Amino acid sequence: MRSFCLVAALAVVTLGQQVGAQDQPAPPFDLDSGDVITQVLLPTIIPYIYSDISPTASDAPLVLRLTTLATNALFDATAPYHPTAVGLYTRLDRRPEAEATPRNINIAATYSVYRMLNTFLPRRMDVWRKMVEDLGLDPDDNSMDPTTPVGIGNLAGMGVVRGRSNDGMNQLGNEYSRTFNPLPYGDYTGYMPVNTAYELLDPSRWQPDLQIFGAGLYKIQQFVTPQYALVEPYSYESPEAYSVPAPLASDHSNFAIYKAQVDHVLRVSQRLTDEQKVKAELFDDKIQSLGFSTIFMAQSRGLSPVELIQLDFLNNLATFDAGIFVWQEKRRWDAVRPFSAIRYIYGDNYVSAWAGPGKGTLSLPASQWRSYLEEADHPEYPSASACFCEAHAQSMRRYFGSDALGYPVEVKAGMSRIEPGVTPAKDLTVTFPTWTDFSSDCGQSRIWAGVHFQAAVDESQAVCKVFGDMAYDYWKQLVDGTARPRAPSNGR
């Protein structure tokens, strides 16, 4: 049973503060010299990802969906100002090199994201409008002139809206002829868990958990977007060409290995270190881990604003497309999470483990154990986070031709979301010298978090590099201008 706050707070890491919500009003943005992405768009949008989409930015399908569409719009809007790049959903004539000014790029970028957000996150239309106005731009300028930055931005944004409105994700809630009271992102595949939150009828299969909202309201998990498996990938044909092996240790008829898998998670829970806790929280948050590591690379390697956009789109291509595969497999195996399996094996018997926020390791009834982090809203196997990180790491290696990273995340004492005031005991800086370190820790952090078994991590890491490679290959064609134009998606 998991805690899930009604009102989210941004986790405090150094880089997070740099591009995240700001305590005081920013100085006026200068269209001629500023970088609208890191100075305006990200700081405006990110708080609403936490407040409106996913309180801990851990609901990957929803978070990555929005960031992917945003970076797609940005990519397409800036392609005409790049020497060779072509948009995915809009093929506009290239602008003369002299027009590739910060002002034009900032304006095109802003309108592209504005149009996308008005369709895909309309509940905050007033915020998006104000964001445009605050830049001295006109939110009602609907120009479709492909020779002006406003027109290019509008065309690029609307192109992504057309291209991705019906790609299978049901983002508008209108799949299966639903025309009244749309259910955005609602499942239309008819997924039903075999277990209930109340009874573990099949100890091999996924059990939705009870979650507490606020001070005492309980809700039950629902598999988030099972239809993600049916979304059209950007960089490959179909996820059906890829698979992970059956999770044998999650089959309770294999009792010995089922129990060994459970015992491994408990052993890890028993020995949790501050560094493991901090990393578990970092990698749970897809903005802080996947997003900010990308921006770190762009900034530390001196990329231009357009290159930053392109790099961030590459990051999103890799993870978004990896997710389609992961969801296919999660649905196929529908595997049990540790919290259910631990209760199944040990019931009210005592186990030695992390005993809750601020309690350290104690002997407690297994039925009262909880994982360090809340489990995400989907079956356990394979690990989505491990797959995202592996695909992300490989796409970055391909771009930079190197495994080097060096991403430092500074966490002040007591700034843990799960153990505020307690963890970490001292200021802590975790660093990831290489992408291999990043991906390895990312995967293991799901065991530290208590939400995955080892096989889910290992199998994701074994297969998911290919999604980084395919994303990079497709992205390279887009940047080089050799990719074919793309028709609006109608799902798979």
Add this chain to the structure above:
Amino acid sequence: MRSFCLVAALAVVTLGQQVGAQDQPAPPFDLDSGDVITQVLLPTIIPYIYSDISPTASDAPLVLRLTTLATNALFDATAPYHPTAVGLYTRLDRRPEAEATPRNINIAATYSVYRMLNTFLPRRMDVWRKMVEDLGLDPDDNSMDPTTPVGIGNLAGMGVVRGRSNDGMNQLGNEYSRTFNPLPYGDYTGYMPVNTAYELLDPSRWQPDLQIFGAGLYKIQQFVTPQYALVEPYSYESPEAYSVPAPLASDHSNFAIYKAQVDHVLRVSQRLTDEQKVKAELFDDKIQSLGFSTIFMAQSRGLSPVELIQLDFLNNLATFDAGIFVWQEKRRWDAVRPFSAIRYIYGDNYVSAWAGPGKGTLSLPASQWRSYLEEADHPEYPSASACFCEAHAQSMRRYFGSDALGYPVEVKAGMSRIEPGVTPAKDLTVTFPTWTDFSSDCGQSRIWAGVHFQAAVDESQAVCKVFGDMAYDYWKQLVDGTARPRAPSNGR
């Protein structure tokens, strides 16, 4: 399927603004002349009821629980300054009349609520602490001197904590020897719905609904605090002495009346007026309806601060105790909500009804119908709101010796929570000349909201007056000083 915002906004009604969250810093509070209840305590606490407990203040067991314990603490803390009143959980010596100053009463009131909140809403301890500090008082003053206002407040608050920590509500999450990872308000009775959100296996019984959180995260309802039925009432022995008849029309084997009941809700949905929508939203919010009508009475009838406290405790006694009975019956009958029954009867066939926010009345597939308001997290029969209002109205009639009310609620055009910018079309003031009007509209508003059948309203109205009477009778003994001291509750 219901919409449920991650971040709550206070509904804007005139009185709500008066005592609710404030836009600008209030002037410094004067302990010698101010009224700490309406000027400090309510404005501080109410926003956290919305943010931490129930986003629309519609989860009655949790909302009423907190307001009941708060007013109980206040009643007990001010009893020594009243000519005759005695506390429930603390019996302190009466103070000399000269000590019954606004300052002493304000101080005793503040500490009593502060102690209660630190135990029962500890997640906001820093806010409660600051509230005390801002009054120029010392939050670390733990005096238990029954001759000083600080000591009286501390003793009264701690008395309620002791008195109600183990009364069956499981507010601390420690029932059934749960000592690790407590689940505040968690069910310990083993309630399991016979239906799932996915399948209506028994069309007579309650089906948990899917609810959307934020832009696209779905969660499934869980019966909120089934154990409320087991809580010790304040003003009577046991709810088992009271009952409502079986909900025959919710039994799908009685097909004709089952269908007639469904058709009635659809007919109401088809003809929804702005006034009905506004009243539905008003009565859904237990703070705006039950709480503020009480404060209106106190203010419009010129009650003193201590009398306001006593009146508000009476309101809470009546509704809290009525809820224990309602939960007993809800659990007994476990009855289907309109949304399930409508789908069961009509499936994908078209019906004419309210077609969603801002859409008015249209012909739509019954499977795509939604109720105007989200259903609360519990079975349908009988109506909790109707019972609360009936008990509340009767307790007020007894106090004032009159049915007269006159409570006006002003709603600006477009301020509806469900249809913002649309409803009401024009500024609207709804008034309730009498308590009979108030209770009648309150009950019917649950049909207008689409969340109840008529029988659930009628049967609550038929039986629930008695809870107002019993609450008043017990409360009168407390005010007159004839009530027996009360031992800490151990549930029923």
